[in-house]
Amino acid sequence: xxxxxxxxxxxxxxxxxxxxxxxxxxxxFLGIVRNHQSxxxxxxxxxxxxxxxxxxxxxxIVSEAESRWDVAVSLLHRIGKLSVGDTAVxxxxxxxxxxxxxxxxxxxxxxxxxxxxxxxxxxxxxxSVMWVGSGEAREQARTAxxx
Amino acid sequence: xxxTVTSTLTVRVLLFGSxxxxxxxxxxxxxxxxxxxxxxxxxxxxxxxxxxRLPAKPLCALNLQQARMGSPLTExxxxxxxxxxxxx
Numbered sequence: 001x002x003x004x005x006x007x008x009x010x011x012x013x014x015x016x017x018x019x020x021x022x023x024x025x026x027x028x029f030l031g032i033v034r035n036h037q038s039x040x041x042x043x044x045x046x047x048x049x050x051x052x053x054x055x056x057x058x059x060x061i062v063s064e065a066e067s068r069w070d071v072a073v074s075l076l077h078r079i080g081k082l083s084v085g086d087t088a089v090x091x092x093x094x095x096x097x098x099x100x101x102x103x104x105x106x107x108x109x110x111x112x113x114x115x116x117x118x119x120x121x122x123x124x125x126x127x128s129v130m131w132v133g134s135g136e137a138r139e140q141a142r143t144a145x146x147x
Numbered sequence: 148x149x150x151t152v153t154s155t156l157t158v159r160v161l162l163f164g165s166x167x168x169x170x171x172x173x174x175x176x177x178x179x180x181x182x183x184x185x186x187x188x189x190x191x192x193x194x195x196x197x198x199x200r201l202p203a204k205p206l207c208a209l210n211l212q213q214a215r216m217g218s219p220l221t222e223x224x225x226x227x228x229x230x231x232x233x234x235x
Contacts, residue, residue, distance in 0.1 A: 031235050047234070050163055050227055053211045054234075077234060089235050109235060117208070117227070118234030119164035131165040133231035 003058035004049055006080045009087040018072040018094035025098035027105040031089040033082045037132075041125035047079045047088065050117040061111040065093065069100040073108055077118060155180055156222040158188060164230040169200035179220075185209065186216035188226060205229065 001017070011028065019026065033045050054077070062073045077089045089112065093104040120132045157178045167173045170192070177191055185207050192198050206229040207214045220226065 048164060049234075050161065050208070050229065053208055053227065056211055113235040114232070116234045117163070117229050117232060119230055120233045121164075131168075131230065132233040 001074075003055055003062075003075050004051055004077055004079050006078070009076050009078055009090050011087070011090055011092070014074040014076060014090055014092045015094075017074040018092055020072070020094070022096060023072065023094040024096055025101040026092060026094045027098065027101035028093075029089075029091045029105050029109045030087050031109070033084050033086045033088055035084045037122060042122055043084065043125050044123045045082045045088065046121040046123070047077070047082065048119050048121075049077075049079050051079075053117050057116050058112065061108055061115065064111070065104040065108050068107070069093075069095065069104045071095040071100050071104040073104055075108055075112070077112065077116070079118075156183065156220065158220050158222075158224045158226050160188065160192065161225065161227040163227070166201055166205070166228050166230050169197040170195060171197060183220050184216065185214050185218045185220065185226065188220060189216070189228070192228065201228065206231070 011030065015026065035042055058075055058077070062075055065071060065073050071093045074092045075090070078087065082088055089109070091105050091108045093101045093108065095101040095104070122130050122132055155178055157176050159174065160177055161174050162170055162172065177188055189201070189203070189205070193201050193203070204216055208227040208229060209218055209220070210225050
């Protein structure tokens with residue numbers, strides 16, 4: 001299964017992938033596009049990825065979680081233009097009990113943010129645009145502070 | 148008379164996000180006349196128009212695996228220059 005999609009994320013589909021009669025605890029995390037960042041009004045995001053590496057690293061992360069805890073994990077990250085309120089990423093971890101489900105779910109989203117080659121461009125209400133996390137963005141912010 | 152054989156190597160460079168915008172392209176081929184490292188390929192990139200906006204030691208991936216500045220390049224390698232990650 002692919003870990004990247006250009007289509008809206010359906011949580012029900014991700015739940016169905018990991019549900020089973022033996023798994024009584026399911027934890028999920030949804031990353032949703034919010035309407036603000038560092039005090040600025042955000043109207044949308046544009047996600048891009050180095051797809052072959054993003055798929056490989058995502059599989060590594062899911063495999064790590066499934067070997068570390070007694071869980072089944074589904075993961076999907078959206079690529080392309082998203083609006084406020086859209087789901088950007090979803091993680092579902094299903095286990096016999098809640099502890100492993102919560103731990104695995106938290107592990108996967110933290111590792112996705114740290115290791116998967118995905119980038120996002122933020123579109124602001126004032127018409128400006130900025131790559132999140134780029135040195136250029138920080139420089140623009142510093143310049144703005146000085147003006 | 149001795150014959151000098153020059154072995155060149157060409158690598159495919161991929162650029163993403165703000166780095167692709169800085170160099171106004173998402174991919175290019177770089178050809179070298181001899182052995183070269185990731186760091187030396189980066190120096191070549193940074194000498195291109197817009198390349199000064201790349202940091203000296205960005206995150207890099209060589210054939211989908213994270214690479215060090217001293218990693219050697221071989222013919223046909225795919226070298227990806229990765230801006231700070233921002234998924235999630």
